[in-house]
Amino acid sequence: MGGGLMQLVAYGAQDIYLTGNPQITFFKVVYRRHTNFSMETIRQTLNGTSTSVITGNATCTISRNGDLVHKVYVVADSSTANNGSALVYEVELEIGGQRIDRHYQEWNEVWNELSTDESKALALKSMQCEVGTGGSGAVETVQIPLNFWFCRNPGLALPLIALQYHEVKIKFTWGNAGASLNPEVWCDYIYLDTDERRRFAQVSHEYLIEQLQKETYTSTAGDKKLNFNHPVKELVWVNDTGGAEGVKYQLKLNGHDRFAEQTKEYFMLRQPFDHHTAVPKQNLPVSAQIGLSNNTISNLTALSDGAEMTPKDAAGASSNEITVAGGTALKVETAVFDDISVGDTLVLVISALDASNDAFLPTASRAVGDVFFAGVSAKSGTQDITLSTKFTKLGSANTQLDTIDVGTGGQGRCFLHKVSNTSQSEARTSKLSKEINVYSFALKPEEHQPSGTCNFSRIDNAQLKVTGSDGGGRIYAVNYNVLRIMSGMGGLAYSN
Structure with a gap:
C-alpha cells in the first residue's frame, strides 16, 4: 500500500471533527454569478x-x-x-x-x-x-x-x-x-x-459608514481630553517631534483605566502588528549599512591626500600614517560628519595589504577582509568624532588599532561603513516622518465588518494620559455612523 493510501485509511474518531459530514470540496471550484x-x-x-x-x-x-x-x-x-x-x-x-x-x-x-x-x-x-x-x-x-x-x-x-x-x-x-x-x-x-x-x-x-474625528493635544504630560462621539473602532495619534524614551500612555474612560499604562512601543509596534496590514516604517528601529559619502563606501586615504576621513592631528604623524589620537578620536570631513550619529557603529574593512606598507599597525592578525569596529560616543564641532573604544577586530577583542597606515596615495586599501540602529526617517508610502501610535477596540479595524467598538457617545469623560513629553500632536478616532438615503435625499442617522 502506498503512503498516500495509508494516510487515507488512517481515519479515527478525532477526524470526525475535521472531515465528518463534509460541506465543501477543494477539488471542484464553486462560483456565484453577479449582476451585470x-x-x-x-x-x-x-x-x-x-x-x-x-x-x-x-x-x-x-x-x-x-x-x-x-x-x-x-x-x-x-x-x-x-x-x-x-x-x-x-x-x-x-x-x-x-x-x-x-x-x-x-x-x-x-x-x-x-x-x-x-x-x-x-x-x-x-x-x-x-x-x-x-x-x-x-x-x-x-x-x-x-x-x-x-x-x-x-x-x-x-x-x-x-x-x-x-x-x-x-x-x-x-x-x-x-x-x-x-x-x-x-x-x-x-x-x-x-x-x-x-x-x-x-x-x-x-x-x-466610517467617519473621522480629530483632536489636537499639547506636548506637556498629563491627561488629554478626548471629545469624541459615536462607536469608535480605533484611536490613532501622531507626534509632531517624536516622543522621548520612556513615554507611556494610558486610556481612561469615566475615570476608570481602560488598560494598564504601556510604553509607547506597545502602541507603535505591537498594536499595528496585531491589527493592521503593516507596521509604520518610521516606527521601526532598523540596522542599516550605508556609506558615509555620496558613494556607497568612503575610502580612507593618507594625510597628504586630503583624506575623506583623517585623524585628529597627532605629534609625529608622518605623511604615510593616519594615527588615531589615543585610539578613540577621529576628524572627518564635514559632509561625512553630518552622516554620522551618536550610537552608530563605524566598521573598517581591509581591502588590500602591501608588504612594505601594511594597512594596519600593529601587524598581528591582519589580513585582507578583516573587519574592525568601534562605536560613536560623541560628536563636537563640525568634524570631531569620539569613539567609545579603539577599533577592535571582529572576533578578537584583544586586537585593537592605534595606527592606520594606508601609504601615500593609498586610496582603496581600507573601506569605511556605518551601521546605524535608528528609526527610519520617513514612511513607506509618503514622506511622513512622525511616530504613529495605535490603539484598536476592533479585532480588524481595516475591515468594514464591525469587530469591536467603544461607544464614546456614552462616555462622559474620556482621557488619554501621557507620562513624559511626546512632542504633542493630533489624535484621530475612526467611528461608525449610518447614512440613510430615501426619497432622493441623504443624511446621517446620528449627529454629534
Whole structure:
C-alpha cells in the first residue's frame, strides 16, 4: 500500500471533527454569478482655485454620469513635485449641504502607511511623486487616492441614482506639493443594468459608514481630553517631534483605566502588528549599512591626500600614517560628519595589504577582509568624532588599532561603513516622518465588518494620559455612523 493510501485509511474518531459530514470540496471550484455592470473613469469639474497653493480652495460637484461613484483620485501632471501627498491638505465630503466626513493630509498618510501591503507601498509612494522625481524617473503624474468609506469598498459605492434631490460635493484645501500644480479630480463610476438600477432608484438605503474625528493635544504630560462621539473602532495619534524614551500612555474612560499604562512601543509596534496590514516604517528601529559619502563606501586615504576621513592631528604623524589620537578620536570631513550619529557603529574593512606598507599597525592578525569596529560616543564641532573604544577586530577583542597606515596615495586599501540602529526617517508610502501610535477596540479595524467598538457617545469623560513629553500632536478616532438615503435625499442617522 502506498503512503498516500495509508494516510487515507488512517481515519479515527478525532477526524470526525475535521472531515465528518463534509460541506465543501477543494477539488471542484464553486462560483456565484453577479449582476451585470460596467465601470468608467470620468474627469470632474473644479470650481475655485485651479492651482495648488497654500490655503487655496476648490469645490467639486460630483456629476451624475453614472449610477454609483466609487474611487476618487486627485491627479496632477508634474515632473518637479517631490511631496505629492501634500497636495490635498484637507478634503471634505458634503451631501445635500451636510458635512458627512473630513480627512486631512496627515491622516491620509497615516492610513496609507497602516493599511498598504508591502507589495504596493513603493508603488503608492511613486504615484504620489515622492520617489524618482525631478526628471530622474518616469513618474511625472501625481495621483492621490482619497480614503472616504465609499472609495475603499465597492459594496459601499455612493448611489447617485438614489440621490436625485441632493448634490454630492467634495471640497478641497490645497497644500504645497513642492511645485505649482493644476490638480484634477477623477471619479470611477459604476453603471448598473436595468433591473438593479431600478431597484437602487426606488428603494431606501442604509449604509454603515466610517467617519473621522480629530483632536489636537499639547506636548506637556498629563491627561488629554478626548471629545469624541459615536462607536469608535480605533484611536490613532501622531507626534509632531517624536516622543522621548520612556513615554507611556494610558486610556481612561469615566475615570476608570481602560488598560494598564504601556510604553509607547506597545502602541507603535505591537498594536499595528496585531491589527493592521503593516507596521509604520518610521516606527521601526532598523540596522542599516550605508556609506558615509555620496558613494556607497568612503575610502580612507593618507594625510597628504586630503583624506575623506583623517585623524585628529597627532605629534609625529608622518605623511604615510593616519594615527588615531589615543585610539578613540577621529576628524572627518564635514559632509561625512553630518552622516554620522551618536550610537552608530563605524566598521573598517581591509581591502588590500602591501608588504612594505601594511594597512594596519600593529601587524598581528591582519589580513585582507578583516573587519574592525568601534562605536560613536560623541560628536563636537563640525568634524570631531569620539569613539567609545579603539577599533577592535571582529572576533578578537584583544586586537585593537592605534595606527592606520594606508601609504601615500593609498586610496582603496581600507573601506569605511556605518551601521546605524535608528528609526527610519520617513514612511513607506509618503514622506511622513512622525511616530504613529495605535490603539484598536476592533479585532480588524481595516475591515468594514464591525469587530469591536467603544461607544464614546456614552462616555462622559474620556482621557488619554501621557507620562513624559511626546512632542504633542493630533489624535484621530475612526467611528461608525449610518447614512440613510430615501426619497432622493441623504443624511446621517446620528449627529454629534
